[in-house]
Amino acid sequence: MSATTVAAASASNGTTTATLSLHHRRRHHHHQPLSFSQSFLPSKTPLKPSSQLKSLSTPTPRIARISSSYYPHEEVASIDIDDDKPREECGVVGIIGDPDSSRIACLALHALQHRGQEGAGIASSHSGRLLSHTGLGLVSEVFRDPASIASLPGSSSIGHVRYSTAGAASSLLNVQPFTAGYRFGHLAVAHNGNIVNYSSLRSRLESSGSIFNTSSDTEVVLHLIAHSKSRPFVARLVDACQSLHGAYSFVFLTHDNKMFAVRDPHGFRPLVMGRRRTNSAIVFASETCALDLVDAEYIREVNPGEIVEVDGNNDNSISTLCLMPQRQRKACIFEHIYFALPNSIVFGRAVHSSREAFGETLASESPVLNADVVIPVPDSGFFAALGYAKRSGVPFQQGLIRSHYVTRTFIQPSQELRDLAVKLKLAPVQGILKDKIVVVVDDSIVRGTTSSKIVRLIKNAGAKEVHMRIACPPIVGSCYYGVDTPRTEELISNRMDVEGLRKEIGCDSLSFLSLESLRRLLGDEAPTFCDACFSNNYPVPPIENEVERAAAV
Ligand SMILES: O=P(O)(O)OC[C@H]1O[C@H](OP(=O)(O)OP(=O)(O)O)[C@H](O)[C@@H]1O
Numbered sequence: 133m134s135a136t137t138v139a140a141a142s143a144s145n146g147t148t149t150a151t152l153s154l155h156h157r158r159r160h161h162h163h164q165p166l167s168f169s170q171s172f173l174p175s176k177t178p179l180k181p182s183s184q185l186k187s188l189s190t191p192t193p194r195i196a197r198i199s200s201s202y203y204p205h206e207e208v209a210s211i212d213i214d215d216d217k218p219r220e221e222c223g224v225v226g227i228i229g230d231p232d233s234s235r236i237a238c239l240a241l242h243a244l245q246h247r248g249q250e251g252a253g254i255a256s257s258h259s260g261r262l263l264s265h266t267g268l269g270l271v272s273e274v275f276r277d278p279a280s281i282a283s284l285p286g287s288s289s290i291g292h293v294r295y296s297t298a299g300a301a302s303s304l305l306n307v308q309p310f311t312a313g314y315r316f317g318h319l320a321v322a323h324n325g326n327i328v329n330y331s332s333l334r335s336r337l338e339s340s341g342s343i344f345n346t347s348s349d350t351e352v353v354l355h356l357i358a359h360s361k362s363r364p365f366v367a368r369l370v371d372a373c374q375s376l377h378g379a380y381s382f383v384f385l386t387h388d389n390k391m392f393a394v395r396d397p398h399g400f401r402p403l404v405m406g407r408r409r410t411n412s413a414i415v416f417a418s419e420t421c422a423l424d425l426v427d428a429e430y431i432r433e434v435n436p437g438e439i440v441e442v443d444g445n446n447d448n449s450i451s452t453l454c455l456m457p458q459r460q461r462k463a464c465i466f467e468h469i470y471f472a473l474p475n476s477i478v479f480g481r482a483v484h485s486s487r488e489a490f491g492e493t494l495a496s497e498s499p500v501l502n503a504d505v506v507i508p509v510p511d512s513g514f515f516a517a518l519g520y521a522k523r524s525g526v527p528f529q530q531g532l533i534r535s536h537y538v539t540r541t542f543i544q545p546s547q548e549l550r551d552l553a554v555k556l557k558l559a560p561v562q563g564i565l566k567d568k569i570v571v572v573v574d575d576s577i578v579r580g581t582t583s584s585k586i587v588r589l590i591k592n593a594g595a596k597e598v599h600m601r602i603a604c605p606p607i608v609g610s611c612y613y614g615v616d617t618p619r620t621e622e623l624i625s626n627r628m629d630v631e632g633l634r635k636e637i638g639c640d641s642l643s644f645l646s647l648e649s650l651r652r653l654l655g656d657e658a659p660t661f662c663d664a665c666f667s668n669n670y671p672v673p674p675i676e677n678e679v680e681r682a683a684a685v
Pocket residue numbers: 216217218470509510511512513540574575576577578579580581582583
């Protein structure tokens with residue numbers, strides 16, 4: 133049994149009652165009951181679809197101007213959506229050298245929909261102008277009307293799907309790409325990540341005259357570019373990025389048909405580059421699954437600290453520049469655990485293989501004696517469960533069926549409604565579960581709500597014993613680099629030990645993959661991954677964000 137495993141004293145399968153010796157330093161020990169105060173609504177309901185179409189071709193002011201400010205009346209009330217999960221991250225795309233660039237960008241955004249469901253947008257460069265269309269909701273909602281794509285002509289486009297880390301989730305103003313005018317022309321940006329020193333940068337910029345139009349951290353980069361005195365554009369970009377701390381995978385598009393893909397020196401967030409097989413258009417995307425969908429062959433990652441420039445006026449010529457002195461890569465391991473799609477290659481590794489390996493090791497570390505069946509918690513627990521079953525030799529079955537019409541985001545006010553929410557999303561298969569010793573494998577536990585509901589469902593379906601196995605270590609720290617995990621106090625593994633959590637969830641035993649095993653599985657590359665949400669070792673000190681989050685309580 134691993135050091136992060138605990139079994140119920142009453143478990144009759146041979147697992148022993150464990151005394152806890154967790155590897156992870158707990159900063160907070162609030163032994164309070166979970167507090168749930170949400171309302172039950174499907175995810176799409178609260179986000180009133182709203183969109184805006186705009187063209188930037190007017191004379192330019194001295195400072196950066198965010199075009200969405202032209203439509204302040206379209207701002208909608210801020211509504212808090214599901215806060216008990218790690219929210220996905222954003223997804224970015226860029227296509228240059230394709231006469232149908234906005235349509236291809238839209239397809240690529242569909243492939244990245246799992247990375248953000250709050251808003252979507254595309255900006256294109258056409259005849260010296262930037263055009264854009266952004267809206268709240270899913271890609272299919274924002275681009276439902278074919279006229280929206282038709283209104284974005286041009287051979288280069290960038291796109292974005294958003295899940296907010298800074299700035300109101302339901303504000304149309306915060307939906308990217310942002311387009312801005314300044315003294316050298318027009319510029320659009322799409323960002324995945326989170327700028328840790330955003331507040332101090334914003335204060336500094338405001339004291340020197342900048343007027344901000346959004347509450348998003350991303351906007352600071354446009355002001356920094358506008359303030360830079362360097363030339364050409366790429367030098368202004370370097371200037372701006374040198375002031376940023378934290379995580380950024382950016383795609384920029386200029387009015388004169390140039391595209392710039394940039395990754396922060398630690399390379400927290402993924403960004404890959406490919407080439408369309410049909411017409412050699414260059415494609416940038418957060419994940420390779422987007423390249424696959426638009427028939428682009430994978431070329432390589434944009435390297436940490438690198439700027440890749442593609443000149444659409446010069447036969448898509450590519451030049452690259454190292455952004456800053458080399459730092460150690462700190463790629464987000466949570467991409468492999470939960471966020472990325474299993475069919476993507478992220479940070480040079482196949483996501484499905486990582487998950488299978490996590491599951492296999494979990495099976496070796498935390499076996500369940502006499503288990504009858506291993507079942508995954510769909511969707512993201514699938515490959516870890518497969519790995520667990522393979523290593524343990526216990527049959528793999530689909531004991532929970534997931535509805536394809538229910539998204540990840542649920543808001544529920546009471547226990548009855550939370551149970552109903554899970555019933556809508558996940559249905560137990562009684563024939564597989566009844567009278568069985570069931571091993572349930574999920575990728576992660578954040579607040580513990582999903583796990584407790586699932587255990588109840590499976591027990592109600594007649595299971596004899598339910599053993600939860602989690603294919604990552606306990607999450608004890610918030611993320612400041614682009615994953616909007618709840619505040620530290622809300623993370624259940626920060627509020628109780630594994631035995632407390634097991635009781636809360638109501639299962640017969642509970643085990644997590646240990647941090648040591650996770651690192652061992654990454655081999656020589658382990659030091660090049662960020663695992664701060666498990667270890668509290670933050671590669672970029674999150675002091676400013678800590679202060680902000682505390683103030684926001
Ligand atoms: O402990 P919790 O706060 O409940 O959060 C953890 C759960 O949330 C995620 O699933 P989600 O339903 O978001 O997405 P999925 O369908 O892709 O697994 C994750 O896979 C866990 O199942």
